[in-house]
Amino acid sequence: MTISIETARKIIAAALAKGRAAGMKPLSVVVVDAGGHTIAFEREDGASPGRYAIAHGKAHGCIMLGLPGSAIQARADSQAYFVQAMNGLFDGDFVPVKGGVLVRDGAGTVIGAVGITGDTSDNDALAASAGIEAAGLVAES
């Protein structure tokens, strides 16, 4: 199972709707496939120019390690040099905070990830999970 462009659009629309409903700052949302490659991305008006890279770095990090943003952030808190090494290893495309969320199908297989940036990392993750679940998929944040 893979994430189609139609599903990716649903994820982004629902994530942005969650952000608007909760009064979050302008969000940027990326959906990547099981290899970490971008399927779709949107940056809301008012978000700063670097948001694609940050969103992608969150999602890409999740895919590369097979771990959600919360687990990567916890590892960063306990062993900073490991996480910094991952940043170097993946040529910077690795942002070790919440807001990167794994997307699993019903069988539990990782089929992609969502990365969101713009509000607090906790809120970024909430919006990502809302988007994934609205598309009928399982979020691991």
Added chain:
Amino acid sequence: MTISIETARKIIAAALAKGRAAGMKPLSVVVVDAGGHTIAFEREDGASPGRYAIAHGKAHGCIMLGLPGSAIQARADSQAYFVQAMNGLFDGDFVPVKGGVLVRDGAGTVIGAVGITGDTSDNDALAASAGIEAAGLVAES
């Protein structure tokens, strides 16, 4: 004037509609702002994983030089080493073929660019121009 996310969505939807109407291969479309930074991106089902990078490289090259893809491709045909130097200079994010199209407002100011990849470079550029014009903006391909 800047390209809003709503306008970017219109550009992408119209570009993809053009591709479908013309029987093109699966397309990938990026819209970037006047600084070359991504506003929105979509990759159609069946497109290969590297398409974000290629689409962005086309749009980014246009913004960096202030030239449309056709002009950059012409320069590549006449002076390949210059264009190769640009590729190195911009850390690879520079793809010197058609399919990168400048977006101008009514006053002629460059407010962004569109990059499309997936079909022939000529068709990629046609789809990009169709998307830009459907959004009421001026395309320079």
Added chain:
Amino acid sequence: MTISIETARKIIAAALAKGRAAGMKPLSVVVVDAGGHTIAFEREDGASPGRYAIAHGKAHGCIMLGLPGSAIQARADSQAYFVQAMNGLFDGDFVPVKGGVLVRDGAGTVIGAVGITGDTSDNDALAASAGIEAAGLVAES
């Protein structure tokens, strides 16, 4: 459908057997998944140290563009600057000659690629196709 490690081992063993039977020079063989990420690799005794990078660059290029090595090599012959731009875009991990072979499942979906280096590019591709077909998959070289 994905390529399991068991299937990857079969591909490599059969590709190397083809090379030995045909009297080819020492070969290096990589199998990557649909995102271009390495599943398995072997370098035969006597092969030079840079062979992992070359094999991976062939397979990775095929995945990124969704094209077999022969098509990429043809594009390099007709429009060298485009292919050189791809090398920059993918941070060097792009080797535009034969020996990169797409792996498709029965439905025609790209599920990975094989990259081989060591003998002539034509022979590299022959060995890769032999390996893929021995595993019951479809090779596009």
Added chain:
Amino acid sequence: MTISIETARKIIAAALAKGRAAGMKPLSVVVVDAGGHTIAFEREDGASPGRYAIAHGKAHGCIMLGLPGSAIQARADSQAYFVQAMNGLFDGDFVPVKGGVLVRDGAGTVIGAVGITGDTSDNDALAASAGIEAAGLVAES
């Protein structure tokens, strides 16, 4: 003395067998030569896509410094900035935790290294040592 492809296969098979017997998570194993260049690699089903890079970063770091992963990790604990500098120096291909294990011949000469990732760093190192010793070589973890 060098590590032949046949020996590398033995190391990987025995390391993976150790992981299965101990109930470890899916492992990824690389064997590199005395120059840090990959001889063979396998990624077990279920391991995340970034595992080649991590495994290689562990083994490569060991070879570059002539130190086992435990010594590099200890240095990271005591002087994180030095280890971060090594990560930058070697272009990211340097992962400073256990699971990188030097391979020595009977005379004590470093002839390569093994890098494993997937379970805890301690378990990664155990599996690597098991693989090296099963091949009749000396492991320094």
